[in-house]
Amino acid sequence: MIIDLRSDTVTKPTPEMLNAMMTAKVGDDVYKEDPTVNALEEKIATMFGKDQALFFPSGSMANQAAIKLHTQPGEQLIADQYAHVYNYEGGGVSFNSGVSCKLIEGKRGMITASQVEASINPPDFYHSPSTSLVCLENTTNKGGGACYDFEEIKNIKKVCNDHNLGYHLDGARLWNALVAKKENAKQYGAQFDTISVCLSKGLGAPIGSVLIGDEEMMKNAIRVRKILGGGMRQVGYLAAAGLYAIENHIDRLADDHKKAREIGNVLEALPFVKQVAPIDTNIVIFTIDGDEEEFISEMGSKDIHFYGMGQGKLRFVTHLNYTRDMHEYFLELLTSLKTNKAVQKI
Numbered sequence: 001m002i003i004d005l006r007s008d009t010v011t012k013p014t015p016e017m018l019n020a021m022m023t024a025k026v027g028d029d030v031y032k033e034d035p036t037v038n039a040l041e042e043k044i045a046t047m048f049g050k051d052q053a054l055f056f057p058s059g060s061m062a063n064q065a066a067i068k069l070h071t072q073p074g075e076q077l078i079a080d081q082y083a084h085v086y087n088y089e090g091g092g093v094s095f096n097s098g099v100s101c102k103l104i105e106g107k108r109g110m111i112t113a114s115q116v117e118a119s120i121n122p123p124d125f126y127h128s129p130s131t132s133l134v135c136l137e138n139t140t141n142k143g144g145g146a147c148y149d150f151e152e153i154k155n156i157k158k159v160c161n162d163h164n165l166g167y168h169l170d171g172a173r174l175w176n177a178l179v180a181k182k183e184n185a186k187q188y189g190a191q192f193d194t195i196s197v198c199l200s201k202g203l204g205a206p207i208g209s210v211l212i213g214d215e216e217m218m219k220n221a222i223r224v225r226k227i228l229g230g231g232m233r234q235v236g237y238l239a240a241a242g243l244y245a246i247e248n249h250i251d252r253l254a255d256d257h258k259k260a261r262e263i264g265n266v267l268e269a270l271p272f273v274k275q276v277a278p279i280d281t282n283i284v285i286f287t288i289d290g291d292e293e294e295f296i297s298e299m300g301s302k303d304i305h306f307y308g309m310g311q312g313k314l315r316f317v318t319h320l321n322y323t324r325d326m327h328e329y330f331l332e333l334l335t336s337l338k339t340n341k342a343v344q345k346i
């Protein structure tokens with residue numbers, strides 16, 4: 001049994017999802033003639049109470065398009081130091097939009113309204129870049145699946161309004177936050193100017209993200225997507241997987257969260273585990289005494305796969321294809337490490 005806890009992106013479509021894909025009605029989406037893409041976009045726009053949604057091949061492209069829509073070259077955006085848009089999108093912020101990032105040292109990838117306010121460059125101080133956008137992430141990736149307190153999201157919105165800043169949410173794992181905090185998509189639609197959501201993470205579709213916003217904000221979105229190379233043709237086959245996922249795979253995220261907490265509980269009891277970060281959703285981040293590369297390869301030889309995140313942090317991510325059987329086996333295996341000499345020595 002191979003257990004892959006590297007990421008919630010390693011999932012494969014379920015038979016039912018594949019069936020939805022194979023039977024999808026399609027057309028040329030560059031002409032906006034793909035009925036399945038149109039249905040997915042309409043459904044997601046409605047969920048969030050926004051005018052429009054646009055299907056993208058990846059979350060990075062959706063975020064990068066949003067940043068382009070909100071900014072002009074030379075401007076600056078504000079984000080947490082762990083932000084995906086800054087760390088994991090290949091430097092696209094500067095490459096695509098000519099924009100710099102003011103990074104904030106937040107908590108588990110989350111920033112506060114007062115930190116945002118303190119990071120805005122004075123508009124009349126022409127030596128500094130002009131601040132034009134705030135990007136939040138919910139849940140946070142590098143922050144370990146942490147969920148924002150919704151009140152703070154509202155407080156930051158107020159700062160954005162007061163200073164005329166755009167407000168973008170990188171919601172690659174927003175679904176996890178909605179389930180964990182019992183929130184709904186409309187609440188988020190009411191706060192943010194643009195939101196990107198992933199279909200290919202926890203929801204288990206093979207590909208796809210969606211950018212959501214009101215008409216005025218989105219009027220150039222399709223052009224920007226075209227420039228970035230994201231105009232696709234009979235892509236309803238892929239959108240069908242996303243539609244299926246939206247309808248069938250959101251509520252089950254609670255199961256991933258429960259499994260993550262159970263893994264965390266077992267880790268807490270292991271003598272060589274130093275610290276387990278709080279577990280809000282499906283990501284478990286922990287540190288160990290000893291060499292983490294050795295631990296990763298020791299576990300790899302037992303067919304348990306996961307990543308280190310640098311700075312001594314290790315990460316497990318639960319997902320749709322991490323089954324109950326795998327979970328039971330994995331918890332037993334972890335528990336057995338209490339007395340495993342080979343692991344204890346590291």
Ligand SMILES: *Cc1c(COP(=O)(O)O)cnc(C)c1O
Nearest residue numbers: 058059060061084137141170172
């Ligand atoms: C995965 C992820 C993305 C987008 O990733 P793609 O691989 O480009 O689809 C964006 N933001 C966060 C926080 C993510 O975790």
